[in-house]
Amino acid sequence: MTTTPRDETTPPDDATRLRATADFVRQQDTTTLLPLLLPGLDGPELRALADHCHFAHAALLLLPPDEATLRAQLAACALDPDTAQHPSVVVRDRLAHRHGLDPAALDVRILRPPVTGPAGEPRLVEVFTLTVPPGSALAHLAAHERAHEHEAHLALEVTRPDPLVLRGLCDLLTRHGAAPDGGGYNPHEDGTVLYFTAPADAEAGYRRIELYVPGDHRPALAAHLHDSRAHQPAETLLRLMTGAWTTQALAVSAELKLPDVLDTTTATAPDTLARATGTHPQSLATLLRYLAMLGAVTETPDGFRLTELGALLRTDTPGSMRPLALMYGGPFYESFGHLAHTVRTGQTAFDHLFGENHFDHFARDPELAELFDRSMAASSRMFEPLPAHPVLTAAAQAPAPATVVDVAGGNGELLGRILAAHPRLRGVLLERPHAVEAARRLLDAAGTGERCAYRAGDFADVPAGGDVYVLSRVLHDWDDERCREILRHCARAMPAHADLLIVERVLPADGSPSLATAWDLHMMCNVGGRERRADHYAHLLADAGLHLAGRSPLPLGATVLHARRAVIPAPAQGPAPDPVTATGR
Structure with a gap:
């Protein structure tokens, strides 16, 4: 069986790694690969997994010095060098997080040249690329990634996705030793990926498993990411502690009416958005990148585009949730800073801070009263x-x-x-x-x-x-x-x-x-x-x-x-009179 090398002292070069991956994809059969990937998987569970997903591709990250070298490496492995390239949001963000870099500084691309499996079934070799010219400041990143193969993985594509199937597949993988390990939604190709770390005793030669789901399945993704963070308690705690940043980022976006000047189909440059909102360009760009991490906007090479989630903060959207963002980022945000007072005394923090309950406080301020009523209506869904x-x-x-x-x-x-x-x-x-x-x-x-x-x-x-x-x-x-x-x-x-x-x-x-x-x-x-x-x-x-x-x-x-x-029971009656004695006979 051909596997991707991963334990040599000197990491193999990109051409060798690419050839090993392409050969692996061409040779493997789904039903024989699954037990190697998940030891102990057999019988009904193996059939259930094979019925709902199939081996679709293997992936690796290449770090060529230039485009010409990448094309030559693809051609040498009988892979189409003209395969279309698209931005890879998920891998870009993983690399940035792993190496402490700004995601905007990493132009990670993805291409999927087609190959055929042993029975002639269509498959892909998924190639992530990040150009690293000689002498680049990213040279250390390239050496680390080649040595550790963080992005090398096998992908199982779900054939008939629905929430129940996805939850069942995730449970099946974790039951056989795979650990949730992040994921994301790529709007450029409208696909959701759920990553797992392969069991320690897996024999397929890959450390990571990708469950690829065509379409936008962010509820399932959110549950999966929650499970992933459970395996990283320090990072989970850090994310929880910074929740106030999320509240304020969304509230400020609503206050600036940023969603109103963003488009859902065409990207807008940060400088243009700064002029439209009267904000500092560099500071607004930082806010936009954070909003992109939250899924409220999408970053492209041309700027930022509003997502379906972010559009809920528009002023003119039916059922707009903008008033909620302003309320939770305004008066209620201030009073939450006094939560400890409530927990210690049992007294309402809002009353402690403002000197009166929220009904009276809002009633005395017509603007706040209107905002509160609109915030209540904003949950009309x-x-x-x-x-x-x-x-x-x-x-x-x-x-x-x-x-x-x-x-x-x-x-x-x-x-x-x-x-x-x-x-x-x-x-x-x-x-x-x-x-x-x-x-x-x-x-x-x-x-x-x-x-x-x-x-x-x-x-x-x-x-x-x-x-x-x-x-x-x-x-x-x-x-x-x-x-x-x-x-x-x-x-x-x-x-x-x-x-x-x-x-x-x-x-x-x-x-x-x-x-x-x-x-x-x-x-x-x-x-x-x-x-x-x-x-x-x-x-x-x-x-x-x-x-x-x-x-x-x-x-x-x-x-x-x-x-x-409430139905009140009728009062209990005595025994019915005997028909004979009742008539005196």
């Missing part, structure tokens, strides 16, 4: 499935027009979605006076205002006679006693047939990772509230004479809890 909830669908199909009462409904974003989805429904929105006016403007603009009534007031003013009541992101603002009070106000207003829908982030019962756990800390520090488990909500509902009838998931880690009036 969690509402998208809610209008199709069976309770609302049934209400919309009732013989007589039904009424939905949105209690503390903010700027009317949720109620507007419900009314737009169900033209026969009517709405009532209860809120503070300034929020009522904002909701009136929003619903009128959406064409649903004529079916909505408005009431300015507090929880004690919950309108009676509705068919469906909605409490969206309200209960997590308050302690248990206040929650019971709010629920009792709702229960008193609800007719016997009415339903209550509660939208909250619900803490997992098993301690698994969840956005609710993060928001629990946020609510404690900034609001004085908390997130709760489903059984906790069930107890609060029971205290108000309601019962939890069901729950279903919503986007962004939210849940809709369905509650109804």
Whole structure:
């Protein structure tokens, strides 16, 4: 079996390494290679792995002195020297991290000349290249990389990718000794790579395994990178400790309206962006490189391009999350600096810092009040499935027009979605006076205002006679006693047939990772509230004479809890009278 040399005292030259890699790709069969790569893999697991992925290529990093030398080396191995070259973001960033260099200073390219396998199947030799002329400052990098072969790997391409398959394949690889070892998404070719370190007893001659997945699979990538960092505790801790930098980078990007002047298809030079945003060019370039690491922008030779993620910070994007970035990077960022006060005393850090709770603080500042309301609306994606909830669908199909009462409904974003989805429904929105006016403007603009009534007031003013009541992101603002009070106000207003829908982030019962756990800390520090488990909500509902009838998931880690009036058992009856004695016969 041909393998890539890796233990010689003097590293082989690029031409020898390239020939060994090309021969390996041409000779190997998937089903015989997999057990060599993952010792102990056999039977059903081998068939499962072979059914979902196949050996696609082997890769190496070449460091030629110039383009002509690279072309000659390719031709000598019967590889097409005219194969198209593209930027390699993942390997560029790995090299920069490994050698403490600026990624922008490394022009790493990737080309994939085709070859055929032993049965004539199409395969590739994946060649990463970084030109290192004689006397270059990168000479030490070239010597180190040739000696250690960090980027040499075997690639298994997933044939029918979906989240469940990817999770299963990753679990199978780790179960047989492969360790998660980074990865990334390459927008230039729309492909996701998940790297693993091969088991120590692997016999395939390669230290690294790549799981290549066509398309953008960043949720799976995020889970994989989380697993990778678990094997590097010091680096993981360092990344966690610098999370504040991420918050501020995104908030500053939003404040400068940087996403508004970036394009999603054409790259823009940093100097041009600096002029458009009124910023210092070199400083803005540094921010942009950090945003590229976060996936908010993509760096190209011509400048920077906005990604789908970064576009969510545009001011004109439907459902823009820009207000959230400004809120989390503004008042709530400041109060999080006093988290220790909350943990020591149990007092809300926001109140300690600003001298009043956030509702009163924002109410006294019209700009902050508007930002807060817009930040609440910015999470409206969690509402998208809610209008199709069976309770609302049934209400919309009732013989007589039904009424939905949105209690503390903010700027009317949720109620507007419900009314737009169900033209026969009517709405009532209860809120503070300034929020009522904002909701009136929003619903009128959406064409649903004529079916909505408005009431300015507090929880004690919950309108009676509705068919469906909605409490969206309200209960997590308050302690248990206040929650019971709010629920009792709702229960008193609800007719016997009415339903209550509660939208909250619900803490997992098993301690698994969840956005609710993060928001629990946020609510404690900034609001004085908390997130709760489903059984906790069930107890609060029971205290108000309601019962939890069901729950279903919503986007962004939210849940809709369905509650109804508690059924009071009828009093026990005595035994039925004997029909004979009852008639006196």
